[in-house]
Amino acid sequence: MNAEVIAARFRFAVNVLPKDGILDPQGRAVEQSLPHLGLAGVGEVRVGRRVELAVDAPDAAAARVVVDELARELLCNPLIEQYAIEPLGAISAARSGAGG
Amino acid sequence: MSVRVGVVVFPGSNCDTDTAWALARAGAEPVQLWHESADLLGVDAIVLPGGFAYGDYLRAGAIARFSPVMRAVAGYAADGGLVLGICNGFQVLAEAGLLPGALLRNRTLRFVCRDVAIRAERADTAFTHRVPGGGVLRMPVAHGEGCYYADAATLDALERDGRILFRYVDAAGSPAPAGDRANPNGSLRAIAGVINAAGNVAGLMPHPERAADALLGSDDGMLVLRSLVDSAGERAGMIQHAVAG
Numbered sequence: 322m323n324a325e326v327i328a329a330r331f332r333f334a335v336n337v338l339p340k341d342g343i344l345d346p347q348g349r350a351v352e353q354s355l356p357h358l359g360l361a362g363v364g365e366v367r368v369g370r371r372v373e374l375a376v377d378a379p380d381a382a383a384a385r386v387v388v389d390e391l392a393r394e395l396l397c398n399p400l401i402e403q404y405a406i407e408p409l410g411a412i413s414a415a416r417s418g419a420g421g
Numbered sequence: 422m423s424v425r426v427g428v429v430v431f432p433g434s435n436c437d438t439d440t441a442w443a444l445a446r447a448g449a450e451p452v453q454l455w456h457e458s459a460d461l462l463g464v465d466a467i468v469l470p471g472g473f474a475y476g477d478y479l480r481a482g483a484i485a486r487f488s489p490v491m492r493a494v495a496g497y498a499a500d501g502g503l504v505l506g507i508c509n510g511f512q513v514l515a516e517a518g519l520l521p522g523a524l525l526r527n528r529t530l531r532f533v534c535r536d537v538a539i540r541a542e543r544a545d546t547a548f549t550h551r552v553p554g555g556g557v558l559r560m561p562v563a564h565g566e567g568c569y570y571a572d573a574a575t576l577d578a579l580e581r582d583g584r585i586l587f588r589y590v591d592a593a594g595s596p597a598p599a600g601d602r603a604n605p606n607g608s609l610r611a612i613a614g615v616i617n618a619a620g621n622v623a624g625l626m627p628h629p630e631r632a633a634d635a636l637l638g639s640d641d642g643m644l645v646l647r648s649l650v651d652s653a654g655e656r657a658g659m660i661q662h663a664v665a666g
């Protein structure tokens with residue numbers, strides 16, 4: 322019996338932003354620089370972080386579960402940040418499994 | 422036999438040697454605890470020193486949380502062991518969920534490095550019993566992410582339960598609100614340090630080990646470190662006594 326599993330590699334971005342209502346000094350600093358550019362009508366600037374990664378998994382749904390756990394445990398501090406997962410598609414098929 | 426206090430060394434820790442020196446001055450035998458080892462070497466208390474553990478990448482303290490030593494420290498704390506986090510060590514404890522709240526980027530966006538005045542809000546803890554009641558301590562801060570944040574319900578609970586351990590105070594001794602220069606980072610409710618519900622884990626942003634001798638401008642930090650060393654010694658003595666009895 323061949324135990325090999327056909328998996329694919331799925332790419333994601335995790336976009337992390339300060340939670341609504343949390344002071345965002347970086348966003349405020351950017352916002353305060355806008356008048357120097359002569360720009361009007363631009364506001365609500367929030368500065369966050371984008372993390373891109375790839376996950377080997379049997380399917381996209383399983384990959385997303387891994388990304389969600391990673392986002393909650395490490396990439397985002399839920400006390401102060403929120404995140405959104407953005408699927409970037411499967412990039413290649415990879416073979417993996419116990420049989421090697 | 423002297424009290425053995427572990428000082429955790431992460432890649433990027435930079436106050437570990439100062440902390441060990443100050444702990445020795447407080448009467449302890451400092452013991453280095455390497456981040457890759459989960460063996461706490463039987464120490465009587467643990468200090469997480471200042472620095473930039475794992476480069477402070479992602480968020481200050483976020484990656485350190487998953488190191489082997491921190492998994493051991495979490496178990497040590499759960500068993501009632503004394504743990505003090507200083508500056509980056511406080512950030513690590515907050516990220517690890519061993520202390521409430523989070524440390525945000527300073528409101529000014531600037532790294533702040535200067536002396537501040539803090540008041541011990543409690544003098545009956547393992548970390549402050551040597552501090553004269555209501556005493557104001559002078560010691561330096563040196564951080565870019567020290568703005569204490571927790572939601573309003575958590576802040577109310579901390580106040581109610583006496584878990585705010587240190588506050589930044591102005592020249593008049595009053596808590597310094599965000600925006601006041603005496604509050605160096607914009608911390609909510611002037612919080613400079615907190616303690617957990619069980620009373621065995623505490624953290625603060627100012628550096629007691631940098632105020633460990635009059636030659637440094639202040640030796641007020643020794644009151645905190647001596648409190649910790651005394652408490653650890655008492656606990657170790659109690660355990661030995663129990664075994665002997």
